[in-house]
Amino acid sequence: MKSIALPLAVLVVILLTWAVFAGPPGESGALAEAGPSAPSSPRMAPLPGLGETDQPRTSAPSGGAGGRPPQELSRAQALNDQAATALSEGRSAEAVLLLESAHGLAPDDLVLTKNLAFAHYRVAEGLVAAHDMEAAGAAFRRAWALDGSQSAYGLHGASLSLRAFSLDAALAQLDEVLASHPESGSGQLMRGDVLNLLDRLDEALVAYDLAALHGDATVAAAAATGRSRSERQLAVERDYVSEETEYFVVRHPPASDHLQLVGVLERARVEVCHALGDFPSHKALVVLYPPDAFRAVTGTHDWVGGLFDRKIRLPIADLATSAAQVESAFRHEFTHLMVSEWNPRCPTFVNEGLAQVMEYGRGQGLDRLVSYLDSRGLTRESLPALDELPDSFMSMADREAVSLGYLLSFAFVDHVVGHHGMGALVRWIVALEHAPLGAAYHGATGRTLEHEEELFRELVRTAR
Numbered sequence: 001m002k003s004i005a006l007p008l009a010v011l012v013v014i015l016l017t018w019a020v021f022a023g024p025p026g027e028s029g030a031l032a033e034a035g036p037s038a039p040s041s042p043r044m045a046p047l048p049g050l051g052e053t054d055q056p057r058t059s060a061p062s063g064g065a066g067g068r069p070p071q072e073l074s075r076a077q078a079l080n081d082q083a084a085t086a087l088s089e090g091r092s093a094e095a096v097l098l099l100e101s102a103h104g105l106a107p108d109d110l111v112l113t114k115n116l117a118f119a120h121y122r123v124a125e126g127l128v129a130a131h132d133m134e135a136a137g138a139a140f141r142r143a144w145a146l147d148g149s150q151s152a153y154g155l156h157g158a159s160l161s162l163r164a165f166s167l168d169a170a171l172a173q174l175d176e177v178l179a180s181h182p183e184s185g186s187g188q189l190m191r192g193d194v195l196n197l198l199d200r201l202d203e204a205l206v207a208y209d210l211a212a213l214h215g216d217a218t219v220a221a222a223a224a225t226g227r228s229r230s231e232r233q234l235a236v237e238r239d240y241v242s243e244e245t246e247y248f249v250v251r252h253p254p255a256s257d258h259l260q261l262v263g264v265l266e267r268a269r270v271e272v273c274h275a276l277g278d279f280p281s282h283k284a285l286v287v288l289y290p291p292d293a294f295r296a297v298t299g300t301h302d303w304v305g306g307l308f309d310r311k312i313r314l315p316i317a318d319l320a321t322s323a324a325q326v327e328s329a330f331r332h333e334f335t336h337l338m339v340s341e342w343n344p345r346c347p348t349f350v351n352e353g354l355a356q357v358m359e360y361g362r363g364q365g366l367d368r369l370v371s372y373l374d375s376r377g378l379t380r381e382s383l384p385a386l387d388e389l390p391d392s393f394m395s396m397a398d399r400e401a402v403s404l405g406y407l408l409s410f411a412f413v414d415h416v417v418g419h420h421g422m423g424a425l426v427r428w429i430v431a432l433e434h435a436p437l438g439a440a441y442h443g444a445t446g447r448t449l450e451h452e453e454e455l456f457r458e459l460v461r462t463a464r
Protein backbone atom coordinates (compact mmCIF):
# COMPACT_ATOMS: atom_id res chain seq x y z
CA MET A 1 0.00 0.00 0.00
CA LYS A 2 3.01 2.24 0.39
CA SER A 3 2.99 3.19 -3.25
CA ILE A 4 -0.51 4.62 -2.92
CA ALA A 5 0.92 7.42 -0.84
CA LEU A 6 3.17 8.51 -3.69
CA PRO A 7 2.12 11.64 -5.52
CA LEU A 8 1.45 9.49 -8.54
CA ALA A 9 -1.10 7.23 -6.96
CA VAL A 10 -2.83 5.65 -9.88
CA LEU A 11 -6.35 4.40 -9.69
CA VAL A 12 -8.09 2.65 -12.44
CA VAL A 13 -11.49 2.44 -13.94
CA ILE A 14 -12.86 -0.63 -15.60
CA LEU A 15 -16.23 -0.34 -17.18
CA LEU A 16 -17.44 -3.81 -17.80
CA THR A 17 -19.80 -5.32 -20.28
CA TRP A 18 -21.92 -2.24 -20.80
CA ALA A 19 -19.87 -1.91 -23.93
CA VAL A 20 -21.63 -4.93 -25.33
CA PHE A 21 -24.86 -2.97 -25.29
CA ALA A 22 -23.37 0.25 -26.52
CA GLY A 23 -22.12 -0.24 -30.01
CA PRO A 24 -22.07 1.99 -33.06
CA PRO A 25 -25.26 2.97 -34.84
CA GLY A 26 -26.91 0.14 -36.67
CA GLU A 27 -28.97 0.19 -39.81
CA SER A 28 -32.61 -0.52 -39.89
CA GLY A 29 -35.18 -0.53 -42.57
CA ALA A 30 -37.94 2.01 -42.53
CA LEU A 31 -41.17 0.75 -41.13
CA ALA A 32 -42.71 0.57 -44.57
CA GLU A 33 -40.09 -1.93 -45.70
CA ALA A 34 -39.00 -3.97 -42.78
CA GLY A 35 -41.48 -3.45 -40.03
CA PRO A 36 -40.08 -4.00 -36.59
CA SER A 37 -37.58 -6.62 -37.57
CA ALA A 38 -34.43 -4.56 -37.30
CA PRO A 39 -34.47 -2.10 -34.43
CA SER A 40 -31.33 -0.04 -34.19
CA SER A 41 -30.15 2.73 -32.02
CA PRO A 42 -27.69 5.57 -32.15
CA ARG A 43 -26.44 4.28 -28.81
CA MET A 44 -26.93 0.58 -28.91
CA ALA A 45 -26.04 -1.92 -31.56
CA PRO A 46 -28.65 -4.46 -32.58
CA LEU A 47 -28.46 -7.21 -30.04
CA PRO A 48 -27.71 -10.79 -30.94
CA GLY A 49 -31.23 -11.69 -29.86
CA LEU A 50 -32.64 -9.97 -32.92
CA GLY A 51 -33.81 -11.91 -35.89
CA GLU A 52 -34.38 -15.05 -33.89
CA THR A 53 -38.06 -15.03 -34.70
CA ASP A 54 -39.90 -14.69 -37.94
CA GLN A 55 -40.80 -11.13 -38.65
CA PRO A 56 -43.38 -9.76 -41.02
CA ARG A 57 -41.75 -8.39 -44.16
CA THR A 58 -44.45 -5.84 -44.81
CA SER A 59 -46.01 -3.22 -42.66
CA ALA A 60 -49.41 -3.59 -44.22
CA PRO A 61 -51.99 -4.48 -41.62
CA SER A 62 -52.64 -8.17 -41.83
CA GLY A 63 -56.37 -7.75 -41.53
CA GLY A 64 -56.65 -10.19 -38.69
CA ALA A 65 -59.49 -8.21 -37.17
CA GLY A 66 -62.31 -10.58 -37.77
CA GLY A 67 -65.67 -8.86 -37.93
CA ARG A 68 -64.32 -5.32 -38.09
CA PRO A 69 -66.09 -3.03 -40.56
CA PRO A 70 -64.02 -2.62 -43.74
CA GLN A 71 -63.97 1.17 -43.38
CA GLU A 72 -62.25 0.83 -39.99
CA LEU A 73 -59.62 -1.44 -41.47
CA SER A 74 -58.94 0.90 -44.37
CA ARG A 75 -58.75 3.81 -41.90
CA ALA A 76 -56.22 1.78 -39.88
CA GLN A 77 -54.28 1.12 -43.08
CA ALA A 78 -54.18 4.85 -43.88
CA LEU A 79 -52.97 5.70 -40.35
CA ASN A 80 -50.31 3.02 -40.64
CA ASP A 81 -49.09 4.52 -43.92
CA GLN A 82 -48.91 7.98 -42.35
CA ALA A 83 -46.99 6.50 -39.44
CA ALA A 84 -44.51 4.89 -41.82
CA THR A 85 -43.86 8.31 -43.39
CA ALA A 86 -43.55 9.95 -39.98
CA LEU A 87 -41.05 7.31 -38.82
CA SER A 88 -38.96 7.59 -41.97
CA GLU A 89 -38.77 11.34 -41.37
CA GLY A 90 -37.74 10.91 -37.75
CA ARG A 91 -41.08 11.91 -36.20
CA SER A 92 -41.33 8.90 -33.91
CA ALA A 93 -43.67 10.38 -31.31
CA GLU A 94 -46.15 11.29 -34.04
CA ALA A 95 -45.87 7.76 -35.43
CA VAL A 96 -46.75 6.36 -32.01
CA LEU A 97 -49.90 8.50 -31.87
CA LEU A 98 -50.96 7.46 -35.36
CA LEU A 99 -50.31 3.79 -34.68
CA GLU A 100 -52.07 3.90 -31.32
CA SER A 101 -55.16 5.16 -33.20
CA ALA A 102 -54.76 2.47 -35.84
CA HIS A 103 -54.25 -0.17 -33.15
CA GLY A 104 -57.48 1.01 -31.53
CA LEU A 105 -59.33 0.39 -34.78
CA ALA A 106 -57.74 -3.01 -35.39
CA PRO A 107 -56.50 -4.27 -32.03
CA ASP A 108 -56.09 -7.86 -33.24
CA ASP A 109 -53.88 -6.98 -36.19
CA LEU A 110 -50.48 -8.53 -35.56
CA VAL A 111 -48.49 -6.35 -37.95
CA LEU A 112 -50.00 -3.14 -36.59
CA THR A 113 -49.14 -4.26 -33.08
CA LYS A 114 -45.56 -4.95 -34.11
CA ASN A 115 -45.32 -1.63 -35.90
CA LEU A 116 -46.60 0.17 -32.84
CA ALA A 117 -44.00 -1.60 -30.72
CA PHE A 118 -41.30 -0.54 -33.17
CA ALA A 119 -42.46 3.08 -33.04
CA HIS A 120 -42.27 3.01 -29.22
CA TYR A 121 -38.80 1.56 -29.57
CA ARG A 122 -37.80 4.47 -31.81
CA VAL A 123 -39.22 6.94 -29.32
CA ALA A 124 -37.19 5.24 -26.60
CA GLU A 125 -34.03 5.67 -28.64
CA GLY A 126 -34.70 9.39 -28.96
CA LEU A 127 -35.30 9.67 -25.23
CA VAL A 128 -32.00 7.90 -24.53
CA ALA A 129 -30.25 10.41 -26.78
CA ALA A 130 -31.97 13.21 -24.86
CA HIS A 131 -30.91 11.56 -21.56
CA ASP A 132 -34.47 11.17 -20.36
CA MET A 133 -33.75 7.67 -19.10
CA GLU A 134 -36.91 7.22 -17.07
CA ALA A 135 -39.19 7.94 -20.02
CA ALA A 136 -36.93 5.88 -22.29
CA GLY A 137 -37.27 2.91 -19.92
CA ALA A 138 -41.06 3.23 -19.99
CA ALA A 139 -41.06 3.34 -23.82
CA PHE A 140 -38.84 0.25 -24.06
CA ARG A 141 -41.16 -1.57 -21.64
CA ARG A 142 -44.19 -0.59 -23.73
CA ALA A 143 -42.47 -1.89 -26.88
CA TRP A 144 -41.63 -5.16 -25.13
CA ALA A 145 -45.17 -5.56 -23.75
CA LEU A 146 -46.58 -5.14 -27.28
CA ASP A 147 -44.09 -7.39 -29.05
CA GLY A 148 -42.42 -10.04 -26.96
CA SER A 149 -40.86 -11.64 -30.03
CA GLN A 150 -38.21 -8.89 -30.01
CA SER A 151 -35.86 -9.66 -27.14
CA ALA A 152 -33.99 -6.42 -27.90
CA TYR A 153 -36.93 -4.33 -26.66
CA GLY A 154 -36.78 -5.99 -23.26
CA LEU A 155 -32.99 -6.11 -23.11
CA HIS A 156 -32.60 -2.41 -23.84
CA GLY A 157 -35.06 -1.67 -21.05
CA ALA A 158 -33.10 -3.93 -18.70
CA SER A 159 -29.80 -2.27 -19.65
CA LEU A 160 -31.24 1.14 -18.74
CA SER A 161 -32.31 -0.23 -15.35
CA LEU A 162 -28.82 -1.66 -14.87
CA ARG A 163 -27.25 1.66 -15.84
CA ALA A 164 -29.38 3.37 -13.18
CA PHE A 165 -28.44 0.65 -10.65
CA SER A 166 -32.08 -0.46 -10.38
CA LEU A 167 -30.85 -4.01 -10.03
CA ASP A 168 -34.08 -5.69 -8.96
CA ALA A 169 -35.97 -4.09 -11.86
CA ALA A 170 -33.23 -5.11 -14.28
CA LEU A 171 -33.29 -8.71 -13.04
CA ALA A 172 -37.09 -8.94 -13.24
CA GLN A 173 -37.02 -7.65 -16.83
CA LEU A 174 -34.24 -10.05 -17.79
CA ASP A 175 -36.01 -13.03 -16.26
CA GLU A 176 -39.06 -12.14 -18.30
CA VAL A 177 -37.12 -11.77 -21.55
CA LEU A 178 -35.04 -14.91 -21.02
CA ALA A 179 -38.10 -17.00 -20.21
CA SER A 180 -39.07 -16.69 -23.88
CA HIS A 181 -35.57 -16.08 -25.32
CA PRO A 182 -33.25 -18.35 -23.30
CA GLU A 183 -30.85 -18.45 -26.26
CA SER A 184 -30.09 -14.73 -26.01
CA GLY A 185 -26.39 -14.65 -25.17
CA SER A 186 -26.34 -10.94 -24.42
CA GLY A 187 -29.37 -11.32 -22.19
CA GLN A 188 -27.66 -14.10 -20.22
CA LEU A 189 -24.53 -11.97 -19.99
CA MET A 190 -26.42 -9.01 -18.60
CA ARG A 191 -28.19 -11.31 -16.14
CA GLY A 192 -24.78 -12.57 -15.00
CA ASP A 193 -23.65 -8.99 -14.41
CA VAL A 194 -26.79 -8.11 -12.47
CA LEU A 195 -26.53 -11.26 -10.32
CA ASN A 196 -22.88 -10.47 -9.70
CA LEU A 197 -23.78 -6.98 -8.49
CA LEU A 198 -26.46 -8.50 -6.26
CA ASP A 199 -23.78 -10.83 -4.79
CA ARG A 200 -25.66 -13.89 -6.04
CA LEU A 201 -22.36 -15.19 -7.31
CA ASP A 202 -23.20 -18.89 -7.78
CA GLU A 203 -26.15 -17.95 -9.98
CA ALA A 204 -23.98 -15.44 -11.84
CA LEU A 205 -21.60 -18.26 -12.81
CA VAL A 206 -24.48 -20.24 -14.35
CA ALA A 207 -25.66 -17.18 -16.29
CA TYR A 208 -22.16 -16.51 -17.62
CA ASP A 209 -21.90 -20.12 -18.79
CA LEU A 210 -25.18 -19.75 -20.67
CA ALA A 211 -23.93 -16.49 -22.18
CA ALA A 212 -20.76 -18.20 -23.39
CA LEU A 213 -22.83 -21.04 -24.81
CA HIS A 214 -25.29 -18.88 -26.75
CA GLY A 215 -23.42 -15.65 -27.42
CA ASP A 216 -21.10 -14.54 -30.21
CA ALA A 217 -17.34 -14.13 -29.70
CA THR A 218 -17.67 -10.68 -28.05
CA VAL A 219 -20.30 -11.91 -25.63
CA ALA A 220 -18.34 -15.07 -24.89
CA ALA A 221 -15.22 -13.06 -24.10
CA ALA A 222 -17.17 -10.76 -21.76
CA ALA A 223 -18.79 -13.81 -20.15
CA ALA A 224 -15.38 -15.39 -19.53
CA THR A 225 -14.21 -12.17 -17.88
CA GLY A 226 -17.36 -11.99 -15.76
CA ARG A 227 -17.05 -15.63 -14.79
CA SER A 228 -13.45 -15.40 -13.63
CA ARG A 229 -14.20 -12.21 -11.73
CA SER A 230 -17.14 -13.90 -10.00
CA GLU A 231 -14.98 -16.91 -9.14
CA ARG A 232 -12.34 -14.70 -7.56
CA GLN A 233 -15.02 -12.87 -5.59
CA LEU A 234 -16.53 -16.17 -4.46
CA ALA A 235 -13.15 -17.36 -3.19
CA VAL A 236 -12.53 -14.17 -1.22
CA GLU A 237 -15.97 -12.90 -0.24
CA ARG A 238 -17.83 -16.08 0.65
CA ASP A 239 -18.19 -15.09 4.31
CA TYR A 240 -18.32 -11.32 3.77
CA VAL A 241 -21.30 -9.47 5.17
CA SER A 242 -23.30 -6.66 3.57
CA GLU A 243 -24.79 -3.77 5.48
CA GLU A 244 -26.94 -0.94 4.23
CA THR A 245 -26.26 2.59 5.33
CA GLU A 246 -28.11 5.70 4.20
CA TYR A 247 -26.10 6.01 0.96
CA PHE A 248 -24.23 2.72 0.56
CA VAL A 249 -24.46 -1.01 0.59
CA VAL A 250 -21.12 -1.84 2.19
CA ARG A 251 -19.66 -5.33 1.93
CA HIS A 252 -16.74 -6.26 4.14
CA PRO A 253 -15.10 -9.14 6.01
CA PRO A 254 -16.96 -10.30 9.12
CA ALA A 255 -15.80 -8.95 12.44
CA SER A 256 -13.75 -6.22 10.78
CA ASP A 257 -13.78 -2.61 11.89
CA HIS A 258 -14.14 -1.34 8.32
CA LEU A 259 -17.58 0.09 8.93
CA GLN A 260 -15.93 2.80 11.02
CA LEU A 261 -15.00 4.34 7.68
CA VAL A 262 -18.58 4.85 6.59
CA GLY A 263 -18.82 8.32 8.08
CA VAL A 264 -15.71 9.38 6.18
CA LEU A 265 -17.08 7.96 2.93
CA GLU A 266 -20.48 9.58 3.35
CA ARG A 267 -18.91 12.98 3.85
CA ALA A 268 -16.75 12.48 0.77
CA ARG A 269 -19.80 11.43 -1.22
CA VAL A 270 -21.67 14.61 -0.35
CA GLU A 271 -18.69 16.75 -1.32
CA VAL A 272 -18.31 15.04 -4.69
CA CYS A 273 -22.05 15.28 -5.39
CA HIS A 274 -22.08 19.01 -4.59
CA ALA A 275 -19.00 19.66 -6.74
CA LEU A 276 -20.50 17.77 -9.69
CA GLY A 277 -24.02 19.08 -9.21
CA ASP A 278 -25.68 15.67 -9.24
CA PHE A 279 -27.04 13.41 -6.53
CA PRO A 280 -27.61 9.75 -7.48
CA SER A 281 -30.76 8.38 -5.92
CA HIS A 282 -29.52 4.80 -5.60
CA LYS A 283 -27.14 3.43 -3.01
CA ALA A 284 -23.54 2.98 -4.16
CA LEU A 285 -22.14 -0.54 -3.79
CA VAL A 286 -18.87 -0.43 -1.87
CA VAL A 287 -16.63 -3.39 -1.00
CA LEU A 288 -13.86 -2.93 1.57
CA TYR A 289 -11.03 -5.47 1.48
CA PRO A 290 -7.80 -6.20 3.30
CA PRO A 291 -5.09 -5.30 0.75
CA ASP A 292 -4.25 -8.91 -0.18
CA ALA A 293 -7.90 -9.74 -0.74
CA PHE A 294 -8.26 -6.64 -2.94
CA ARG A 295 -5.37 -7.81 -5.14
CA ALA A 296 -6.81 -11.34 -5.29
CA VAL A 297 -10.24 -10.11 -6.40
CA THR A 298 -9.20 -7.36 -8.80
CA GLY A 299 -5.97 -8.88 -10.15
CA THR A 300 -4.46 -5.39 -10.16
CA HIS A 301 -0.91 -4.18 -9.58
CA ASP A 302 0.13 -3.06 -6.13
CA TRP A 303 0.04 0.59 -7.19
CA VAL A 304 -3.69 0.45 -7.81
CA GLY A 305 -5.49 2.09 -4.91
CA GLY A 306 -9.09 1.40 -5.84
CA LEU A 307 -11.30 0.07 -8.58
CA PHE A 308 -14.69 0.84 -10.04
CA ASP A 309 -16.43 -1.96 -11.93
CA ARG A 310 -19.92 -0.76 -10.97
CA LYS A 311 -18.91 -1.54 -7.42
CA ILE A 312 -16.41 0.67 -5.68
CA ARG A 313 -13.69 -1.68 -4.42
CA LEU A 314 -11.17 -0.31 -1.96
CA PRO A 315 -8.19 -1.87 -0.17
CA ILE A 316 -8.03 -0.95 3.51
CA ALA A 317 -4.70 -1.36 5.27
CA ASP A 318 -4.39 0.10 8.75
CA LEU A 319 -7.61 1.86 9.59
CA ALA A 320 -5.92 4.23 12.01
CA THR A 321 -3.46 5.57 9.49
CA SER A 322 -5.15 5.13 6.16
CA ALA A 323 -8.46 6.99 6.51
CA ALA A 324 -7.29 9.98 4.43
CA GLN A 325 -5.93 7.68 1.74
CA VAL A 326 -9.13 5.67 1.61
CA GLU A 327 -11.15 8.85 1.41
CA SER A 328 -9.23 10.20 -1.59
CA ALA A 329 -9.43 6.83 -3.34
CA PHE A 330 -13.16 6.78 -2.67
CA ARG A 331 -13.61 10.29 -4.12
CA HIS A 332 -11.84 9.10 -7.27
CA GLU A 333 -13.89 5.92 -7.69
CA PHE A 334 -17.18 7.55 -6.75
CA THR A 335 -16.56 10.08 -9.53
CA HIS A 336 -16.24 7.15 -11.95
CA LEU A 337 -19.62 5.95 -10.72
CA MET A 338 -21.20 9.35 -11.49
CA VAL A 339 -19.57 9.45 -14.93
CA SER A 340 -20.80 5.93 -15.69
CA GLU A 341 -24.36 7.12 -15.27
CA TRP A 342 -23.90 10.22 -17.41
CA ASN A 343 -22.08 8.35 -20.14
CA PRO A 344 -20.89 4.74 -19.84
CA ARG A 345 -18.63 5.31 -22.84
CA CYS A 346 -16.87 8.44 -21.61
CA PRO A 347 -13.31 8.57 -23.03
CA THR A 348 -10.73 7.43 -20.52
CA PHE A 349 -8.72 10.64 -20.39
CA VAL A 350 -11.82 12.72 -19.57
CA ASN A 351 -13.02 10.19 -17.01
CA GLU A 352 -9.65 9.79 -15.30
CA GLY A 353 -9.01 13.53 -15.47
CA LEU A 354 -12.22 14.38 -13.66
CA ALA A 355 -11.71 11.58 -11.11
CA GLN A 356 -8.35 13.12 -10.20
CA VAL A 357 -9.79 16.63 -10.01
CA MET A 358 -12.23 15.26 -7.42
CA GLU A 359 -9.52 13.22 -5.71
CA TYR A 360 -6.85 15.91 -5.36
CA GLY A 361 -8.85 19.12 -5.73
CA ARG A 362 -9.03 21.79 -8.41
CA GLY A 363 -6.04 23.81 -9.57
CA GLN A 364 -3.45 21.08 -8.93
CA GLY A 365 -3.18 19.48 -12.35
CA LEU A 366 -0.71 21.72 -14.15
CA ASP A 367 1.74 21.84 -11.24
CA ARG A 368 1.74 18.08 -10.88
CA LEU A 369 2.28 17.53 -14.58
CA VAL A 370 5.10 20.05 -14.89
CA SER A 371 6.86 18.77 -11.75
CA TYR A 372 6.71 15.27 -13.13
CA LEU A 373 8.14 16.26 -16.51
CA ASP A 374 10.90 18.39 -14.98
CA SER A 375 11.87 15.84 -12.33
CA ARG A 376 12.39 13.22 -15.03
CA GLY A 377 14.23 15.53 -17.38
CA LEU A 378 11.45 15.23 -19.94
CA THR A 379 10.89 18.09 -22.32
CA ARG A 380 7.61 19.90 -21.99
CA GLU A 381 7.10 19.50 -25.73
CA SER A 382 7.05 15.72 -25.36
CA LEU A 383 3.47 15.35 -24.23
CA PRO A 384 1.29 13.03 -26.29
CA ALA A 385 -1.78 14.53 -27.96
CA LEU A 386 -5.00 13.92 -26.05
CA ASP A 387 -6.52 11.87 -28.83
CA GLU A 388 -3.41 9.66 -28.88
CA LEU A 389 -4.06 8.44 -25.34
CA PRO A 390 -5.25 4.81 -25.32
CA ASP A 391 -8.83 3.74 -24.73
CA SER A 392 -7.82 2.09 -21.51
CA PHE A 393 -4.90 3.10 -19.36
CA MET A 394 -4.98 -0.46 -18.03
CA SER A 395 -3.69 -1.65 -21.39
CA MET A 396 -0.50 0.42 -21.12
CA ALA A 397 2.41 -1.77 -20.15
CA ASP A 398 4.87 1.00 -19.36
CA ARG A 399 4.41 2.40 -15.87
CA GLU A 400 5.90 5.77 -16.88
CA ALA A 401 3.50 6.06 -19.81
CA VAL A 402 0.61 5.24 -17.48
CA SER A 403 1.70 7.95 -15.05
CA LEU A 404 2.06 10.50 -17.82
CA GLY A 405 -1.37 9.55 -19.20
CA TYR A 406 -2.99 10.14 -15.82
CA LEU A 407 -1.13 13.40 -15.20
CA LEU A 408 -1.90 14.79 -18.64
CA SER A 409 -5.58 13.85 -18.23
CA PHE A 410 -5.71 15.48 -14.82
CA ALA A 411 -3.99 18.68 -15.97
CA PHE A 412 -6.14 19.10 -19.07
CA VAL A 413 -9.49 18.41 -17.39
CA ASP A 414 -8.46 20.66 -14.49
CA HIS A 415 -7.67 23.35 -17.08
CA VAL A 416 -11.12 22.93 -18.69
CA VAL A 417 -12.90 23.10 -15.34
CA GLY A 418 -10.86 26.17 -14.40
CA HIS A 419 -11.69 28.02 -17.62
CA HIS A 420 -15.24 26.91 -18.35
CA GLY A 421 -16.60 25.63 -15.04
CA MET A 422 -17.69 22.20 -13.85
CA GLY A 423 -21.06 22.54 -15.58
CA ALA A 424 -19.39 22.78 -19.00
CA LEU A 425 -17.26 19.73 -18.26
CA VAL A 426 -20.29 17.67 -17.27
CA ARG A 427 -22.13 18.84 -20.42
CA TRP A 428 -19.13 17.70 -22.46
CA ILE A 429 -19.20 14.23 -20.87
CA VAL A 430 -22.93 13.86 -21.45
CA ALA A 431 -22.68 15.08 -25.06
CA LEU A 432 -19.85 12.64 -25.75
CA GLU A 433 -22.27 9.74 -25.63
CA HIS A 434 -23.71 10.79 -28.99
CA ALA A 435 -21.19 13.19 -30.53
CA PRO A 436 -17.48 13.09 -31.48
CA LEU A 437 -14.90 14.55 -29.11
CA GLY A 438 -14.46 17.89 -30.85
CA ALA A 439 -18.10 18.57 -31.68
CA ALA A 440 -19.18 17.72 -28.14
CA TYR A 441 -16.46 20.00 -26.75
CA HIS A 442 -17.46 22.94 -28.91
CA GLY A 443 -21.11 22.48 -27.94
CA ALA A 444 -20.28 22.40 -24.23
CA THR A 445 -17.75 25.24 -24.05
CA GLY A 446 -18.11 27.32 -27.22
CA ARG A 447 -14.41 26.80 -27.96
CA THR A 448 -12.79 24.33 -30.33
CA LEU A 449 -10.87 21.47 -28.75
CA GLU A 450 -7.84 22.23 -30.97
CA HIS A 451 -7.74 25.80 -29.71
CA GLU A 452 -8.14 24.61 -26.10
CA GLU A 453 -5.36 22.07 -26.43
CA GLU A 454 -3.09 24.76 -27.94
CA LEU A 455 -3.79 27.11 -25.03
CA PHE A 456 -3.18 24.28 -22.58
CA ARG A 457 0.15 23.33 -24.18
CA GLU A 458 1.25 26.94 -24.07
CA LEU A 459 0.49 26.98 -20.33
CA VAL A 460 2.52 23.78 -19.89
CA ARG A 461 5.45 25.32 -21.80
CA THR A 462 5.47 28.54 -19.81
CA ALA A 463 4.61 27.20 -16.35
CA ARG A 464 7.26 27.95 -13.74
Ligand SMILES: [Zn+2]
Nearest residue numbers: 011012013355
Ligand atom coordinates in the same frame (compact mmCIF):
# COMPACT_ATOMS: atom_id res chain seq x y z
ZN1 LIG B 1 -9.69 6.05 -12.26
